[in-house]
Amino acid sequence: MHLVVLVKQVPDPTGERRLDAGDATVDRAGADAVVDPLDLHALEAALTLREVSGGTVTALTVGPPRAAGALRQALATGADRAVHVSDPALHGACAPQTSAVLAAALRRVGFDLVLCGAASSDGQLGVMAALLGERLGVPHLSGLRTLALADMRGADTRGAGTRGAGTTVTGERQTEDGWWELAAELPAVVSTHVLPGPPRRRTVAGIRAAQHRPVTTLTLADLGIDPATVGLAAATSRVVSAGRPARTPGRTGDPAELVRFLADRALV
Amino acid sequence: MRSSEAAGAAEVLVLAELTGAGEPTRATLEALTGARVLGDPVAVVLGAPGAAAGAVAELARFGAGRVLAGESAALDAHLVGPRVDVLARLVADRSPAAVVVPAGAEGREVAARLAVRTGSGFLTDVVGFAPDGTATQLALGGTTVVRARVTTGTPVHAWRASSLTPVPAPVTTVVEQVPVELSTTAREARVVRRVAGPTAGRPALTEAPVVVAVGRGVTSAAEFAAVEELADVLGAAIGASRAAVDAGFCPPSCLVGQSGARVSPRLYVAVGISGAAQHWSGVRSAQTVVAVNSDPTAPVFALADFGVVGEVVTVVPALTAQITAARG
Numbered sequence: 344m345h346l347v348v349l350v351k352q353v354p355d356p357t358g359e360r361r362l363d364a365g366d367a368t369v370d371r372a373g374a375d376a377v378v379d380p381l382d383l384h385a386l387e388a389a390l391t392l393r394e395v396s397g398g399t400v401t402a403l404t405v406g407p408p409r410a411a412g413a414l415r416q417a418l419a420t421g422a423d424r425a426v427h428v429s430d431p432a433l434h435g436a437c438a439p440q441t442s443a444v445l446a447a448a449l450r451r452v453g454f455d456l457v458l459c460g461a462a463s464s465d466g467q468l469g470v471m472a473a474l475l476g477e478r479l480g481v482p483h484l485s486g487l488r489t490l491a492l493a494d495m496r497g498a499d500t501r502g503a504g505t506r507g508a509g510t511t512v513t514g515e516r517q518t519e520d521g522w523w524e525l526a527a528e529l530p531a532v533v534s535t536h537v538l539p540g541p542p543r544r545r546t547v548a549g550i551r552a553a554q555h556r557p558v559t560t561l562t563l564a565d566l567g568i569d570p571a572t573v574g575l576a577a578a579t580s581r582v583v584s585a586g587r588p589a590r591t592p593g594r595t596g597d598p599a600e601l602v603r604f605l606a607d608r609a610l611v
Numbered sequence: 612m613r614s615s616e617a618a619g620a621a622e623v624l625v626l627a628e629l630t631g632a633g634e635p636t637r638a639t640l641e642a643l644t645g646a647r648v649l650g651d652p653v654a655v656v657l658g659a660p661g662a663a664a665g666a667v668a669e670l671a672r673f674g675a676g677r678v679l680a681g682e683s684a685a686l687d688a689h690l691v692g693p694r695v696d697v698l699a700r701l702v703a704d705r706s707p708a709a710v711v712v713p714a715g716a717e718g719r720e721v722a723a724r725l726a727v728r729t730g731s732g733f734l735t736d737v738v739g740f741a742p743d744g745t746a747t748q749l750a751l752g753g754t755t756v757v758r759a760r761v762t763t764g765t766p767v768h769a770w771r772a773s774s775l776t777p778v779p780a781p782v783t784t785v786v787e788q789v790p791v792e793l794s795t796t797a798r799e800a801r802v803v804r805r806v807a808g809p810t811a812g813r814p815a816l817t818e819a820p821v822v823v824a825v826g827r828g829v830t831s832a833a834e835f836a837a838v839e840e841l842a843d844v845l846g847a848a849i850g851a852s853r854a855a856v857d858a859g860f861c862p863p864s865c866l867v868g869q870s871g872a873r874v875s876p877r878l879y880v881a882v883g884i885s886g887a888a889q890h891w892s893g894v895r896s897a898q899t900v901v902a903v904n905s906d907p908t909a910p911v912f913a914l915a916d917f918g919v920v921g922e923v924v925t926v927v928p929a930l931t932a933q934i935t936a937a938r939g
Contacts, residue, residue, distance in 0.1 A: 362755055381870060439727055468735050470723035473691065477724040482799035485720060517864050518716050524803040525690065537863070537870045579732025579763040583745055586756055595918040598929040601901060602937050604917045608899060610878045611845070611934050
């Protein structure tokens with residue numbers, strides 16, 4: 344079982360985030376970088392599945408050289424190996440382009456199950472699993488709050504020999520008015536929401552062990568992708584303008600004043 | 612952006628999202644309202660046999676001069692894929708100026724897969740259009756307003772719910788059946804079952820025009836019951852910060868913010884919520900925000916349009932009573 348976890352380095356979501364004044368991409372240099380919190384849940388899911396089904400967990404990222412920090416964190420948390428796609432031409436790549444690069448990398452490293460966070464805290468598109476499913480021609484299940492693997496006869500896939508083919512991934516997805524039970528056959532792409540329980544953290548022993556685990560760096564040329572087809576200049580959409588909405592400072596009062604305030608705005 | 616066909620303005624395909632009762636969702640009516648700026652809206656209803664009949668009147672009232680009905684039991688047994696198959700065929704056959712998809716549970720993903728399938732660019736969190744084809748988006752959790760243009764293929768827009776008030780524009784409409792022919796791939800992601808949750812009776816969190824949300828400052832069952840009464844008076848959905856979910860007052864489905872739902876109601880009432888960034892990233896596109904908190908230094912007062920400093924246990928019942936009285 345080859346489990347590939349997509350990790351994304353993002354500006355610390357608890358800090359201030361803004362767009363670059365020059366090209367309206369997310370300003371990454373001006374903020375502390377962390378692994379996206381939901382990706383840590385996806386990593387946790389992969390590590391748990393490895394404990395049950397055996398196999399290998401690979402962490403994969405697309406990003407500038409500093410994004411290697413996200414891979415080191417994934418390795419220190421328990422991933423077996425890491426792959427870093429890095430190329431100056433990728434600056435400003437839009438989601439469809441990034442998905443094309445990730446899909447090429449996934450074809451290259453191989454996978455039975457790809458896992459990622461349900462939405463990144465910076466872009467917040469929440470569509471990478473769908474884009475990858477489309478690019479790779481495999482089913483995608485997104486926003487899962489639980490995740491399990493079963494073989495075609497419905498039994499657990501305990502034991503190290505299990506391969507992806509003939510295995511079904513199942514999970515529950517929270518919706519606005521309940522939940523859905525979903526299933527798809529491997530190979531597949533899933534995105535995970537917050538899973539029950541906090542994701543495990545890296546340990547000192549893990550950090551030490553991670554130093555000996557392989558990190559492969561790939562360029563666009565390695566993946567056979569023409570640099571002219573990715574990045575800001577070739578993006579499938581273009582930002583015309585960006586700005587912050589003005590917000591008038593709030594005021595305070597007692598409940599009666601609040602109800603009048605709401606009535607003035609036709610809100611009650 | 613407009614085609615030169617004799618019919619005049621180009622078509623804009625709007626995927627209709629239906630409620631459990633078979634009516635178009637509010638987000639669908641918003642998308643129809645917004646799409647009129649780009650061309651003539653054509654609604655696409657995809658669902659079980661008979662699905663279109665219940666939706667046509669309302670779609671026509673909001674400007675859909677044509678309703679394309681694709682009806683098959685297979686549509687609801689699988690996720691996303693079947694809708695992409697049908698829409699991709701319609702894009703190829705009809706060459707619309709754009710496709711607008713309400714970004715509900717499946718919509719964003721339908722938009723994403725459709726864009727890749729048709730070799731097009733797509734935009735999410737779209738809240739409006741300009742006649743030149745540019746879209747207004749809310750980025751970075753609603754803190755930044757972006758105007759953007761799709762430069763490749765047939766633009767696909769995922770419409771963000773609660774972005775405008777739907778405006779009727781009644782037209783006579785033609786209903787046309789379209790074939791539902793599904794690829795093998797479309798059938799691969801299966802919906803085993805759909806389970807209605809404990810939130811029945813209140814509007815869905817991301818659809819609700821009013822959300823009343825609770826946080827760390829709600830500490831007892833009595834306080835939470837008072838908040839529920841306020842929510843019912845306002846016809847509101849109940850939201851929660853992580854602290855209120857962890858305290859067991861609300862199920863995780865109520866979670867708003869970084870790891871939960873992003874809401875965009877007309878009114879957001881934050882009760883006992885401090886205003887931490889993790890929660891507020893889900894609230895930023897609320898139109899009006901009011902806050903009740905006992906701590907006058909809570910950051911939420913800088914974020915809210917109107918704040919009441921006071922104990923939840925006294926302020927919330929007072930609000931409920933005054934709102935009831937104001938309505939006479």
